[in-house]
Amino acid sequence: MVALPWPPPPSISPPPPPSPPAATSHMEVTQALADALRSCGARRALSGARALHGRLVAVGLASTVFLQNTLLHAYLSCGALSDARRLLLMDITHPNVVTHNVMLNGYVKLGRLSDAEDLFDRMPVRDVASWNTLMSGYFQSRQQFAALEIFVSMLRSDDSPPNAFTFGCAMKSCGALGWRGLALQLLGMVQKFESQYDSEVAASLVDMFVRCGDVDLASRLFVRVANPTIFCRNSMLVGYAKTYGVDHALEFFDNMPERDVISWNMMVSALAQSGRVREALDMVVEMHGKGVRLDSTTYTSSLTACARLSSLVWGKQLHAQAIRNLPRIDAYVASALVELYAKCDCFKEAKGVFGSLRDRNNVAWTVLIAGFLQYGRFTESIELFNQMRAELMTLDQFALATLVSGCCNRMDLSLGRQLHSLCIKSGQIKAVVVSNSLISMYAKCGNLQSAESVFKFMDERDIVSWTSMITVYSQVGNTIKAREFFDDMPMRNVITWNAMLGAYIQHGAEEDGLKMYSAILSEKDVRPDWVTYVTLFRGCADIGAKKLGDQIINHTVKIGLNLDTSVANAVITMYSKCGRISEARKVFDFLQGKDLVSWNAMITGYSQHGMGKQAMEIFDDMLKAGVKPDYISYVAVLSSCSHSGLVQEGKSYFDMMKRIHNISPGLEHYSCMVDLLGRAGLLSEAKNLIDEMPMEPTAEVWGALLSACKIHGNNELAEFAAKHLFELDSPDSGSYMLMAKIYADAGKSDDSAQVRKLMRDKGIKKNPGYSWMEVDNKVHVFKADDVSHPQVLAIRKKLDELMEKIALLGYVRTESPRSEIHHSEKLAVAFGIMSLPAWMPVHIMKNLRICSDCHTVIKLISSVTGREFVIRDAVRFHHFKGGSCSCGDYW
Numbered sequence: 045m046v047a048l049p050w051p052p053p054p055s056i057s058p059p060p061p062p063s064p065p066a067a068t069s070h071m072e073v074t075q076a077l078a079d080a081l082r083s084c085g086a087r088r089a090l091s092g093a094r095a096l097h098g099r100l101v102a103v104g105l106a107s108t109v110f111l112q113n114t115l116l117h118a119y120l121s122c123g124a125l126s127d128a129r130r131l132l133l134m135d136i137t138h139p140n141v142v143t144h145n146v147m148l149n150g151y152v153k154l155g156r157l158s159d160a161e162d163l164f165d166r167m168p169v170r171d172v173a174s175w176n177t178l179m180s181g182y183f184q185s186r187q188q189f190a191a192l193e194i195f196v197s198m199l200r201s202d203d204s205p206p207n208a209f210t211f212g213c214a215m216k217s218c219g220a221l222g223w224r225g226l227a228l229q230l231l232g233m234v235q236k237f238e239s240q241y242d243s244e245v246a247a248s249l250v251d252m253f254v255r256c257g258d259v260d261l262a263s264r265l266f267v268r269v270a271n272p273t274i275f276c277r278n279s280m281l282v283g284y285a286k287t288y289g290v291d292h293a294l295e296f297f298d299n300m301p302e303r304d305v306i307s308w309n310m311m312v313s314a315l316a317q318s319g320r321v322r323e324a325l326d327m328v329v330e331m332h333g334k335g336v337r338l339d340s341t342t343y344t345s346s347l348t349a350c351a352r353l354s355s356l357v358w359g360k361q362l363h364a365q366a367i368r369n370l371p372r373i374d375a376y377v378a379s380a381l382v383e384l385y386a387k388c389d390c391f392k393e394a395k396g397v398f399g400s401l402r403d404r405n406n407v408a409w410t411v412l413i414a415g416f417l418q419y420g421r422f423t424e425s426i427e428l429f430n431q432m433r434a435e436l437m438t439l440d441q442f443a444l445a446t447l448v449s450g451c452c453n454r455m456d457l458s459l460g461r462q463l464h465s466l467c468i469k470s471g472q473i474k475a476v477v478v479s480n481s482l483i484s485m486y487a488k489c490g491n492l493q494s495a496e497s498v499f500k501f502m503d504e505r506d507i508v509s510w511t512s513m514i515t516v517y518s519q520v521g522n523t524i525k526a527r528e529f530f531d532d533m534p535m536r537n538v539i540t541w542n543a544m545l546g547a548y549i550q551h552g553a554e555e556d557g558l559k560m561y562s563a564i565l566s567e568k569d570v571r572p573d574w575v576t577y578v579t580l581f582r583g584c585a586d587i588g589a590k591k592l593g594d595q596i597i598n599h600t601v602k603i604g605l606n607l608d609t610s611v612a613n614a615v616i617t618m619y620s621k622c623g624r625i626s627e628a629r630k631v632f633d634f635l636q637g638k639d640l641v642s643w644n645a646m647i648t649g650y651s652q653h654g655m656g657k658q659a660m661e662i663f664d665d666m667l668k669a670g671v672k673p674d675y676i677s678y679v680a681v682l683s684s685c686s687h688s689g690l691v692q693e694g695k696s697y698f699d700m701m702k703r704i705h706n707i708s709p710g711l712e713h714y715s716c717m718v719d720l721l722g723r724a725g726l727l728s729e730a731k732n733l734i735d736e737m738p739m740e741p742t743a744e745v746w747g748a749l750l751s752a753c754k755i756h757g758n759n760e761l762a763e764f765a766a767k768h769l770f771e772l773d774s775p776d777s778g779s780y781m782l783m784a785k786i787y788a789d790a791g792k793s794d795d796s797a798q799v800r801k802l803m804r805d806k807g808i809k810k811n812p813g814y815s816w817m818e819v820d821n822k823v824h825v826f827k828a829d830d831v832s833h834p835q836v837l838a839i840r841k842k843l844d845e846l847m848e849k850i851a852l853l854g855y856v857r858t859e860s861p862r863s864e865i866h867h868s869e870k871l872a873v874a875f876g877i878m879s880l881p882a883w884m885p886v887h888i889m890k891n892l893r894i895c896s897d898c899h900t901v902i903k904l905i906s907s908v909t910g911r912e913f914v915i916r917d918a919v920r921f922h923h924f925k926g927g928s929c930s931c932g933d934y935w
Contacts, residue, residue, distance in 0.1 A: 074105065078114045085121030093118040094127070112136045113143050120150030141169045145177060152181030172204040179213050188217035192226070199233075208245050215248040219255030222537055224569040227256045243269070247276035254283035257538070257571040278306050285314035288604035291636060309341045316349040319609055319639030322670075324349045325358065338365070340374050347380035351387045359384040373401060382415035391421060410443045417450040425450055426459075441475035448481040457489040480508050487516040507535065511543045518547035523556070541567075542575045549583040557583050558592070572599075574608045581614035585621035588889040588916065589818050593618050613641045620649030623887050623914035623921055640671055647680040653921045654931045656688025663697075675707060682716035686723065687920055689934050694720045715744045722752025723934070727761055743774035750779055754786050762786050770802065777803065777810045778892070815868035815890045815915075819879045826871040835875070840866070843874040850904035869898050873905060873913060885912040893917045894935075903927055 077096065084093040097115055100106040112135065119128040132139065132147055144167045151160035164170070164178050175198040182191035195214045198206060206214075211234055218226050230252070234245060246269045253262035259280075266272060266280050277300055285293035290311075297303070297311050308331045315324035328346045332338060343366045350359035359381075366377055373381075378397050385394040398412045409432045416425040429447055444467055451460035464482055467473040473482075479502045486495035495516050502509060510533045517526040530536075530544045541564050548557035561580055564572055577600050584593035597615060600606040606615075612635045619628035632638075632646045643666040650659035663681045666673065673681075678701045685694030698717055701707045709717075714737055721730040730749055734741050746769040753762035766783040780803045787796035803809075816825045826833065833839065843866070847855075869890050876886030894917045902913055907927030915922045923930035 073103075074108065074111060077105065077111055081111070081114045081118045085118035088122045090119075090122040090124050090127075093122055093124070097131075106135065107137070109136070109138065109140060109143070113140075113146050116143065117146050117150070120146065120153070123154065125150070125154060125156070141167070141171050141174065144169075145171070145173050148174060148177045152177055152184075155185065157181055157185060157187075170201075170203045172207050172210065175203065176207075176209050176213065179210070183213055183217050183220075186220075188220045191217040192221075211245050212248040215245075215252040219252040222256050222569075224253075224256040224258055224571075227252050227258070243271065243273060243276075247273050247279065250276050251279040254279050254286075256569075257287070257573070259283040259287040274302060274304050274307070278304075278310060281307060281310050285310065289607035289609075289637075290314045290318045290320065291607060292604070303336075305336055305339050305342065308336055309339070309345060312342065312349075313345045316345055316352065318637055319641075320637050321349045321352050328362075338369060340370060340377050343370065344376045344380045347377065347384050351380070351384040354388055356384070356388040356390065359388070373397070375401075378412075379415070382412055386415045386421070391416070391424070410446055413443060414446045417446065422450055441472045441478050444470070444472050445475075445477045445481040448478070448485050451485050455489050457486075457491065460485045460489065474503055476502070476504055476506050476509060480506075480512055483509065483512045483516065487512070487519065492516060492520065507533075507537055507540055510536075511540050514540065514543045514547065518543065518550065521551045523547050523551055523553060536567075536570065538564075538570050538573050538576065541570055542573070542579060545576065546579050549579055549586070552586075554583040554587050554589075561596075571603075574605055574611050577605060577611050578614040581611075581618040585618040587816070587818075587823060588622050588887060589823065590619075590622040590624060590887065591818060591821060593622065607636075609635065609637045609639055609642065613639075613645050616642065616645040616649060620645070620652060621916065623653075623885075623916060623923075625649055625653045625655070625921075638669075638671075640674060640677070643671055644674075644676050644680055647677065647684065651680050651684035651687060651920075652916075653923070654684075654687045654935075656684040656690045656693075659684035660690075660693060673701075673705060673707075675710060675712075678705075678707060679710075679712045679716065682713055682720070686716050686720040687931075687935070689720075689724060691720060691724045691726070711739065711742050711745065714741070715748050718745055719748040719752070722749055723755065725752075725756050727752060727756060727758055731761065741768070743769055743772050743776065743779070746772070747774075747776075747779050750782055754782055759786060759790050766799075773806070775808060777808050780808060781810060811892060813868050813890070813892045815872040815888050817872050817876060817886070817888045819876075824872075824875060826868040826875070828868050828871075829866050830868075830871075833871075833875075835878075838878065839871055839874050842878055843870055846874060846877075846905050846908070847901075849908045850901065853904055853908065855901065855904055867895065867898050869894060869915060870901060873902055876913070877905075877909060877911060882911065885914050888913065888915045890915060890917045893919055894922060899929065899933070899935075903929055 077100065081093060081096055084090075084096065093115065096118075097106075100108075100111055100115065105111055112131070116128055116131055116136070119125075119131065128147065128150060132143070136143055144163065148160050148163055148167075151157070151163065160178055160181055164174065167174060175194065179191050179194040179198070182188070182194060192214060195206075195210065195217075198210065211230065215227070215230055218230060231249060234249065246265070250262045250266050250269070250272075253259070253265065262280065262283055266276065269276060281293055281296055281300075284296050293311065293314055297307065300307060308327070312324045312327050312331070315321070315327060325346060328338070328342065331342070343362060347359055347362055347366075350356075350362065363381060366373060370377070378401060381397045382394045385391065385397065394412070394415055409428070413425050413428050413432075416422075416428065425447065429443070432443065444463065448460060448463050448467075451457075451463060460482075464473075467478050467482070472478050479498055482498045483495045486492070486498065496513070499505070499509060499513055510529060513529045514526045517523070517529070526544065526547050530540065533540060541560070545557050545560045545564070548554070548560060557580070561572070561576070564570055564576065577596065580596050581593060584590070584596065593615075597606065600608075600611055605611050612631055615631050616628045619625070619631065628646065628649050632642065635642055643662065646662050647659050647666075650656070650662065659681055663673070663677065666677070678697065681697050682694055685691070685697065694717065698709065698713065701709065701713070714733065717733055718730045721727070721733065727749075730752060734745060734749065737745075746765045750762055750765040750769060753759070753765060762783065766779065769779050780799055784796045784799040787793070787799065812827060814825055814827045816823055818824075824833065830836070869888060872888045873886065876888065880886055894915060899922070902915065902922075902924050904927065905911070906913055906924040910926075913922075913924040915924070920931070920935060922935070
């Protein structure tokens with residue numbers, strides 16, 4: 045009979061696991077020892093594992109491979125890597141594939157991937173578990189590309205065929221990278237190996253295509269799954285929310301046969317991210333009412349929603365619940381609490397949350413530093429960072445990246461350079477996220493050379509690195525250099541394409557931007573998202589390309605993005621800027637999930653069209669809906685009052701902004717009020733308001749006063765405004781030309797000439813006026829006295845005919861050395877009449893304000909032709925019809 049193991053000496057601590065029961069066979073003793081070793085591993089009882097190792101030696105079982113493998117696993121579970129290595133190298137003389145797999149798994153769990161790969165390469169025999177372990181290790185460490193490389197190597201080897209776990213890991217890696225092309229190949233492989241019928245593989249397939257942005261294919265695969273798991277349903281829920289909008293996701297959610305806390309959390313997050321914050325909080329209440337236990341993710345999402353609403357009362361209630369219901373406040377909930385309290389100006393409470401954390405690790409420090417940075421408390425952030433270093437916390441890449449981002453927001457190049465040195469000294473400069481933050485910091489501070497230098501010396505670059513360089517040169521208008529980086533990228537995603545598209549649109553290269561969109565559609569692995577379409581609609585709005593805008597709207601309908609709130613907001617703005625205010629209102633009324641941007645877009649649209657009453661109605665409806673107006677809301681409504689001459693209403697809103705909503709008036713608000721008062725002839729009030737401004741008046745403010753003085757003939761105050769305006773050295777020629785005209789009209793030709801001389805001395809040139817319009821999907825541009833248009837002779841002939849007709853109505857043509865006969869908008873009007881059917885309104889865009897002569901002429905032309913003309917100048921819209929203009933000659 046084999047002797048039973050004896051108890052360890054009493055000096056060994058902690059106490060050993062219970063002795064195995066009495067056994068009469070070798071097999072039973074072996075099993076008892078194995079169970080005891082597994083118990084030590086599960087409890088991480090290293091002393092017990094070492095004691096049992098001694099027993100194995102004493103009873104002569106130390107060479108049993110099964111027990112050696114179990115002991116190896118126990119050591120690794122206890123984190124005793126040196127014991128495990130010693131056992132493998134010195135005691136296990138005949139390791140098998142299980143032995144190596146145990147060691148491989150231990151390396152992976154301890155984060156020793158280089159050791160794992162070295163062992164893997166030396167293994168004489170591998171099985172599917174060997175490949176899966178290494179592949180899973182790379183995926184868990186977020187090295188998805190390396191995981192896929194292991195997968196490809198496995199397919200090329202003859203060790204063993206892949207199983208369901210293999211495909212699942214490969215698909216998760218592919219989904220994380222968003223590579224749709226590879227996803228399609230993986231789908232083919234799964235079908236080849238007949239693994240698509242496995243429920244876990246089917247769920248991974250659906251999740252992969254959702255993450256790759258192909259929700260249509262994911263949906264087709266989903267309906268073929270006989271009994272989809274809750275994970276599979278949750279993946280589709282995410283896909284529907286991202287691609288088709290939150291309403292579609294809600295419908296799917298309501299029809300789910302079962303839901304878990306993840307399902308609820310996804311809907312709470314989707315509602316909050318789409319701006320429907322109150323609905324998100326209502327869903328949290330419903331979730332609690334139905335007995336679903338709220339977890340850390342629920343509290344994080346709901347607290348973030350409270351922060352967006354600045355609802356301190358709601359937030360404190362959730363904070364109390366989190367303390368009561370969660371085992372502990374983790375870094376994610378703490379982050380949301382810090383954001384909430386910081387946004388509500390409760391920084392004492394934010395620090396209190398941090399102080400109550402049991403584990404004040406790097407994540408917790410970084411969260412608090414980021415929270416203070418986000419809301420402008422830069423000094424406190426630096427103090428916290430220094431305190432973190434004083435407590436000998438390891439400087440991690442995220443803390444440094446966060447602080448560098450703070451320097452970026454403050455444009456503090458000096459401190460940014462110091463942090464750059466610290467990044468190099470600590471070795472964190474090699475972290476991609478740190479280098480990316482440095483690139484952004486140098487770019488925002490205007491040091492493009494240093495930004496490119498950081499990029500050049502990066503050992504590893506990700507898509508963010510390349511996209512940052514595109515953005516760097518886009519910000520300074522160098523689209524050629526930005527395109528060079530774009531073309532050199534080894535791989536691109538939709539964010540990169542959007543960055544390049546935005547660069548073109550932002551800097552007036554709309555035609556190149558639209559070509560970029562066509563290129564996106566031809567890419568197999570890239571699908572346009574809501575950012576793509578918001579950018580495109582902005583470009584269409586800038587050039588007034590209403591037909592092209594309609595075509596792009598059709599694209600959004602096909603892929604389900606037309607219901608996205610941000611896309612709908614962009615459509616409202618585009619329709620407004622293209623002169624189609626009624627269609628903008630239809631989109632606004634149809635939109636279910638209106639956010640603050642939606643309301644602001646509609647108010648701004650009515651303001652641009654001089655429809656002050658309608659703008660005020662929308663503003664009042666917004667207040668009734670419980671939406672709190674912001675800085676931009678008041679700019680829009682005050683501008684509408686200015687364009688419509690609604691003086692008392694404008695004064696009321698200006699007072700409401702300060703008294704009720706605690707919004708300090710900014711330069712834009714003062715500019716609107718000066719314009720409103722000045723146009724109404726209240727020049728003294730406008731002057732007094734400027735004197736009371738808490739900040740220095742800008743060129744826009746003085747320009748508004750100067751324009752009002754021109755309208756009401758107050759030359760003395762005009763000279764006062766012009767003096768301050770010229771002292772600001774504004775490069776805009778409009779104010780100089782306006783003052784020169786004021787002097788000329790007053791008979792002061794010498795003073796007028798002096799203003800023009802001042803312009804020449806300062807190198808200020810008159811902005812050339814031009815107009816443009818879209819006909820037959822082509823944009824036609826017109827300049828005064830320009831002969832480059834191919835139909836210029838016919839256009840001028842048509843214009844002469846029109847001028848003769850309106851002369852019969854009493855119009856007297858003014859002749860001067862700088863005749864206004866062939867101003868660009870007049871040429872565009874003549875071309876529109878020639879080119880467009882009589883029932884179609886003629887839409888024209890102009891870069892400068894329309895002059896009084898052109899305004900009069902176009903009113904008369906609308907009378908003699910019976911045509912409607914919609915002209916957008918630099919400030920507002922003019923709708924000409926039947927001899928009158930929508931502005932009521934008030935512009």
